[in-house]
Amino acid sequence: MKKLLGIFGLLLAVCLFATWASESFRSGYNIENLIRRTALFGVLGIGVTFVIVTGGIDLSIGSVICLVGCGLPWLLTVQHWSLPASLAAVMAVSVGIGLAHGLLITRLRLQPFIVTLCGLMLYRGVTRGFTADQTVGFADGYKGLRVLATGKIPVPGIQGFEIPAPWAVLVVVAIAAAIFLNRTIYGRYLLALGNNENAARYSGINTSRMIVLAYVLCSTLAGLGGVLFVLDVNSAQPVDFGNFYELYAIAAAVLGGCSLRGGEGSILGVIIGTALILVLRNVVTLVTNHSNIEFAIIGAVILAGVVTDELVKRYAIRRRAARELAQ
Amino acid sequence: MPPVLLEARSLTKSFPGVRALKGVSLTVSRGEVVAVIGENGAGKSTLMKILAGVQTCDSGEIRIDGVPAPLQSVEEALGLGIALIHQELNLAQNLDVAANLFLGREPRRWGLIDSGRLRREAGQFLQAVGLDVSPDTRVGSLAIGQQQLVEIAKALSTQARVLIMDEPTSSLSAGEAENLFRVIDDLRARGVSIVYISHRLGEVTRLADRVVVLRDGENSGELARHEISHAAMVRLMVGRDLSQFYPHQPHARTETVLEVDGLRTPAHPTHPLTFQIRVGEMVGLAGLVGAGRTEVLLALFGVQPAVGGTLKIGGQPLCAQTPAQAIAAGLALVPEDRKREGLVLGMPVRENLSLASLRQDQRRGFRDTAREETLSAEMIQSLRIKTPNDRQVVQFLSGGNQQKVVIGKWLALKPKVLLLDEPTRGIDIGAKQEIYRLMEELADQGVAIVFASSEMEEILGMSDRVLVMHEGRITGELSRHQLSEEAILHLATGTASPESHP
Incomplete structure (x- = not known):
């Protein structure tokens, strides 16, 4: 909880600084855009949170986004499939990818890093193959569907600002995810096995099935993200669509309180973490006019965040030891 | 000098x-x-x-x-x-x-x-x-x-x-x-x-x-x-x-609750094991390190499923391939290494106490949080677990209190047979006696208890009956009046004279 407040405070501080330093930051257009991007990346972050909670990692998210984001317009406009069939196909592929990852990790005891690293290369390569590296897009069609990503919900009483539609998607996904993680027995199982898989197994929990579930959730949400991203920008280039997005998602989860050792994670945290990364990126571009150093800034901030967290933890342990010694 | x-x-x-x-x-x-x-x-x-x-x-x-x-x-x-x-x-x-x-x-x-x-x-x-x-x-x-x-x-x-x-x-x-x-x-x-x-x-x-x-x-x-x-x-x-330290009372009951016939563990597949455990009986598993005691417990509990043999609990056949099946049949295991297998160290006392019974108490997949709270309060009180409150992370409890949490985890499920592997390893002497009293209380309530121990005093002090193992075989069975350190060591080192075999 303290961690959440800390990261939220940091987000507020960066926002305040940006509001003071840059006029364009506080424009309605910029804020709307930030919220929309946060919502889209937030969905990915929530997905990877489930995997990180189990102590695993998913490096293939960006490539799943590429596969789905290019696959959907390709099926619709090149293969002329119907909309429901195309949507069902891309989502089925996403679920299947998660299932494959989970089974390889639990049945063959392969390391998550290797399995999903191979996935990272495999899915982008396949996409570039079937699209022949050509940009695919919706052109002027599917306006109704695109509302999901580009639509806006007016706020009564406020002029010049409307809530982007993906925010609604994020809220629904986040509430469902938070309830799953914090209120169901399965969420507790994930946290327990991420902390100590043996103890969970000895307590009668089917740990393999829970791990598979985590990878399925992650890939499914990556697939949903892929659909939303391509609807947002209207067209996708297989070469770089979704490139590095897994790193944003993982960084957001870590900033938001996940431990890569497993057993810890917060849905609200990952959303705040996502927002922080995107606001930082935005601020770097607007204030310095050097968008080429954005990665350096983001990297430095995340590093500072985890170092602070570790130092705080050590301080707490030392204080506890001192207190017990005094007793 | x-x-x-x-x-x-x-x-x-x-x-x-x-x-x-x-x-x-x-x-x-x-x-x-x-x-x-x-x-x-x-x-x-x-x-x-x-x-x-x-x-x-x-x-x-x-x-x-x-x-x-x-x-x-x-x-x-x-x-x-x-x-x-x-x-x-x-x-x-x-x-x-x-x-x-x-x-x-x-x-x-x-x-x-x-x-x-x-x-x-x-x-x-x-x-x-x-x-x-x-x-x-x-x-x-x-x-x-x-x-x-x-x-x-x-x-x-x-x-x-x-x-x-x-x-x-x-x-x-x-x-x-x-x-x-x-x-x-x-x-x-x-x-x-x-x-x-x-x-x-x-x-x-x-x-x-x-x-x-x-x-x-x-x-x-x-x-x-x-x-x-x-x-x-x-x-x-x-x-x-010793007689004052171990609270042991003989338990005289006759119904068999656990029947193991020809059990073959993955570690010693060539040595089938056969034994019975009666209701409310306290059975010690003795032997040197590597004698196969832990393997027997793990096979019964489905962690390392047996490769052969049949198992009956309360007359019902059980083929435990996973701990979940063994638990459903009425078995519980307090494992050898409580930090690695018994506890989720980074989680609070309450979460650890409820972990095994979440499934039983669920409401369509949702946790019954009220039940979790009352359960942990009950266990902390009845097992006298010393902790500031049930939100305390279990890592910071002393060894004895951690072990009580591992035992408490199972009690809500009312097991028929409680398996314990080195139940008092690494805990101080006061807590040890409390664990013994707890085992004694459970046996009084009719829970069959099978415990493996490397501590001779514990085996001698707590058992109604002792099964001694040597290199994967059960080399002998000693009832309470036959118990002595010498008799156990003979069987455990495989040097027993023929007449001590039952």
Whole structure:
């Protein structure tokens, strides 16, 4: 909880600084855009949170986004499939990818890093193959569907600002995810096995099935993200669509309180973490006019965040030891 | 009287939740074998780690040759001639004997390893411990007893004057142990001092010039050579007579609850095991390390599913392929290593207590949070778990209270058979007795209890009946009136006379 407040405070501080330093930051257009991007990346972050909670990692998210984001317009406009069939196909592929990852990790005891690293290369390569590296897009069609990503919900009483539609998607996904993680027995199982898989197994929990579930959730949400991203920008280039997005998602989860050792994670945290990364990126571009150093800034901030967290933890342990010694 | 070599005075050491040492003193003279004994949790291991520089003490003084030596690191201790041989061997299995002996201290020429000298010197130290293998042998291909000798040779190669041996025979066969004792006699004759930690009192009687007994982090007494006897040692270790310490009451019931017929564990598939456990009966599983006791419990519980045989619980056949199936049939397991298998250390007490019963208490997948709360409050009260509240992270509880949490986890499921593997390992003596009382209460309520233990006193004190294992077989069964340390050890080492087989 303290961690959440800390990261939220940091987000507020960066926002305040940006509001003071840059006029364009506080424009309605910029804020709307930030919220929309946060919502889209937030969905990915929530997905990877489930995997990180189990102590695993998913490096293939960006490539799943590429596969789905290019696959959907390709099926619709090149293969002329119907909309429901195309949507069902891309989502089925996403679920299947998660299932494959989970089974390889639990049945063959392969390391998550290797399995999903191979996935990272495999899915982008396949996409570039079937699209022949050509940009695919919706052109002027599917306006109704695109509302999901580009639509806006007016706020009564406020002029010049409307809530982007993906925010609604994020809220629904986040509430469902938070309830799953914090209120169901399965969420507790994930946290327990991420902390100590043996103890969970000895307590009668089917740990393999829970791990598979985590990878399925992650890939499914990556697939949903892929659909939303391509609807947002209207067209996708297989070469770089979704490139590095897994790193944003993982960084957001870590900033938001996940431990890569497993057993810890917060849905609200990952959303705040996502927002922080995107606001930082935005601020770097607007204030310095050097968008080429954005990665350096983001990297430095995340590093500072985890170092602070570790130092705080050590301080707490030392204080506890001192207190017990005094007793 | 040979000069005092090592002297430790009033050492104290605390860990989160435990005061491991509360002012322990120890002196060791040149060429003396001092046995340090005590129940688990008495502070033996902590004392040894401090003497070997693995840990530092909070207060107290260590002198070597009369000179104060604040041991801050293993290197420093080695430099002063103190070497620790851990209970678990610390050898690189993939390297050869010579490389292991001089790991980190390789003789060098032009910055490269001087392998000729390495082999020569290794050979000398191997000879000193009577180990007849080539220095080129890969350590992984040696028997455990031989690896133990490699460890000793390694310690000698550091010019050690004090060798600390922590439970050196815990994984040795009787023959290997006898060989080790000869090496120790030989070292003593050459003026090397030995601090010998063991809870096998027979060995201590065989070897020690003097016995130092620890209890609950304090010195509880010392015995000179002529005073060493089994009864005297037990009295000092336990602090009272055994009959008072173990709350055991015989349980006379007749219905069988667990029938095991021809069970074959993956570790010993050629030895089928058959036994029955009655309602409310307390059965001890005795045997040396590696006898296959843990494997039996893990097979019954479905962690390492049996490869053959049939199992009936309350007359119902069970084929446990996973712990979930075993739990559903009414089994529960308190595993050997509570930190790795029993507890989710980073989670609070409440979450740990409810972990096994979440499924039973669920409401369509949702956790019943009210039930979780009442359950943990009940368990904390009835098991007398000492914790500030149930939000306390279980890692910060003392060993005894952690063990109570592991047991409490199962009680809500009302198991028919409770399996315990080393139920009191690493917990202090007060908590130990509470665990025994708890086992006794459960047996009174009709829970069948099967516990594996390496502590002879515990087996003798708590069992209605004892099954003794040796190398994967059950070599004998002793009922309460037949129990004696000697009878168990005979069966456990496979040297029993034929008439003691049932």
